[in-house]
Amino acid sequence: MNIILIGAPGAGKGTQARFLEEKYGMIQLSTGDMLRAAVKNEEPLGLEAKSIMAEGKLVPDALMVGLIKTRIAKPDCAKGFILDGFPRTVPQAEALDAMLKELGKKLDAVVEIKVDDAALVERVSGRFTCAKCGAGYHDTFKPLKQAGVCDSCGSAEFSRRNDDNAETMKSRLKAFNDQTAPILPYYKAKGLLKSVDGMADMQKVTAAIEEVLRV
Numbered sequence: 001m002n003i004i005l006i007g008a009p010g011a012g013k014g015t016q017a018r019f020l021e022e023k024y025g026m027i028q029l030s031t032g033d034m035l036r037a038a039v040k041n042e043e044p045l046g047l048e049a050k051s052i053m054a055e056g057k058l059v060p061d062a063l064m065v066g067l068i069k070t071r072i073a074k075p076d077c078a079k080g081f082i083l084d085g086f087p088r089t090v091p092q093a094e095a096l097d098a099m100l101k102e103l104g105k106k107l108d109a110v111v112e113i114k115v116d117d118a119a120l121v122e123r124v125s126g127r128f129t130c131a132k133c134g135a136g137y138h139d140t141f142k143p144l145k146q147a148g149v150c151d152s153c154g155s156a157e158f159s160r161r162n163d164d165n166a167e168t169m170k171s172r173l174k175a176f177n178d179q180t181a182p183i184l185p186y187y188k189a190k191g192l193l194k195s196v197d198g199m200a201d202m203q204k205v206t207a208a209i210e211e212v213l214r215v
């Protein structure tokens with residue numbers, strides 16, 4: 001199964017992608033994670049993306065399409081992929097269609113996770129991640145079981161994104177509403193769009209996603 005998770009920053013895409021990975025053996029392709037790795041390793045792409053990301057704006061389509069095109073053709077995507085953070089513009093969605101056609105692959109569903117703006121700000125403000133295994137947490141909504149220790153891998157090192165603040169969130173939400181939301185009708189017209197209520201707790205959202213993927 002090949003799916004896209006769409007939702008504003010903090011909607012729960014990464015959280016849900018991890019559940020789906022574990023349950024169905026699909027692979028999560030997070031363009032945000034790929035970009036953050038490129039920034040950290042000071043790759044040319046990272047150097048170009050760094051300040052754009054810090055401002056909460058979108059990285060140019062051509063760069064993103066090139067990144068996904070190389071990634072999606074790799075053998076580990078054969079069992080299915082979950083796109084998290086891509087496509088984010090209509091031109092990216094069109095480019096994705098073209099590259100899937102070339103590879104003889106198809107999309108099975110596009111799942112929209114809907115969350116109110118106020119809740120999004122609260123979610124990104126409390127978000128942190130295990131620096132070793134990437135497990136995601138939240139100060140209030142998904143605290144560590146044991147203080148200072150990752151539930152999944154036992155590491156004691158965590159990181160917070162520097163764009164996860166109320167100020168940058170304003171431009172990220174604007175980018176979502178102006179540039180990403182227009183891809184919803186694009187997929188609706190293809191009969192692929194499924195929406196779930198992302199305001200519910202994490203397990204309920206997972207159940208709702210499994211439900212829409214079953215049909």
Ligand code: ADP
Pocket residue numbers: 007008009010013014031032033035052053054056057058059060064084085086087088092172
């Ligand atoms: P979130 O999970 O909070 O929605 P991401 O980790 O997906 O955020 O993305 C972080 C930043 O990386 C974005 O604000 C944007 O600058 C950049 N980015 C990620 N994916 C894309 C994309 N497909 N197109 C353009 N920019 C992107």
Ligand code: ADP
Pocket residue numbers: 007008009010011012013014015016123124126127128136137138139141142198199200201202203205
């Ligand atoms: P995205 O990938 O869409 O930006 P994340 O999956 O990283 O979003 O979730 C953002 C933050 O909100 C994380 O700290 C996560 O633990 C928390 N979170 C995710 N889903 C829920 C939910 N249904 N209810 C409350 N908090 C959630």
Ligand code: ZN
Pocket residue numbers: 130131132133134135150151152153154155
């Ligand atoms: Zn960990």
